[in-house]
Amino acid sequence: MSASLEQLREARARGDVRAMIAAIPYARFLGLDLELADDELRGVLRYSDALIGDPTLPALHGGTIGALLENTALLQIAWDIDLVALPKTISFTIAYLRSGKPRDVYARATITRQGRRVANVQVEAWQEERARPIATAAGQFLIQSAPRR
Amino acid sequence: MSDEPRVVGTLASQLQAFHKIIPHNRALGLEILTTTDGRAHVRLPYRPEFVGDPHTGVLHGGVITSLLDATFGLSAFMALPRPVSIATLDLRIDYLRPATPGATVHARGECYRLTRSVAFVRGIAYHDDEDSPIASGAATFMLANRPRRDARATGEVQP
Secondary structure, eight states: OOHHHHHHHHHHHHTOHHHHHHTOHHHHHHTEEEEEETTEEEEEEOOOGGGEEETTTTEEOHHHHHHHHHHHHHHHHHHHSOEEEEEEEEEEEEEEOSOOOSSOEEEEEEEEEEOSSEEEEEEEEESSOTTSOSEEEEEEEEEEEOOOO | OOOSOOOOOOHHHHHHHHHHHOHHHHHHTOEEEEEETTEEEEEEOOOGGGEEETTTTEEOHHHHHHHHHHHHHHHHHHHOSSOEEEEEEEEEEEEOSOOOTTOOEEEEEEEEEEOSSEEEEEEEEESSOTTSOSEEEEEEEEEEEEEOHHHHHHOSOOO
């Protein structure tokens, strides 16, 4: 079992969402965060000027919003399911609905189906209003869950 | 493709614009290797801060997403008869095999269909062997009706 998975499982057992994301170097690089809001896991992309993809608008780089969506989906799986290996993304599809403004972005993932080997996840990202998402995504992930006792 | 002459500048000036106009491309250290009509080849040198799983050193999927979004956007831009702003509508990525820790990632994009409103692009991410890609992807981009403000000012294509 990988050290990262062990770290993730311990953080999950303690309910420590910050520790779950602290283990991921790329999350620190990009400014990805995780918080619990109303008992829901919520991904956050903290704004910085390095995230800009189009300064004329200005708008966030599509890749950074994609990274937030995928990261939130992965951590939702790790939060909901007792895993024996880190999930692997099979395929991930992002629909960009509105341009991302230069401010924080939030994301919420829902596991729509959990099979024995595959988890289907839907994610949406928003800024001012949750009802006005700036992007949505659907992903399929390979999972290995711990046997049920 | 139209026969109109297009001002695309040198690779060095394209790269400068690519970084100036797109700060996140600079933050990632993306390098343009080649561009032609509707095609782009971009390189992403490995950095430890791109890692998703510190135990294995494998890149986070988000890095591949940013690389392909940038490469596909540049491919679409290189297909345009005149410079207009483009916005990603949709991006799909299939992860075919894990990225090799420590290795540079290359991406190639090809705009295979351009209409008045939409550019359709597909491509791959790979290390050394294009026949053994680590990811494949496809994207659609919406084209703005008007030329870019900055492009109008300089008369140059700015990816």
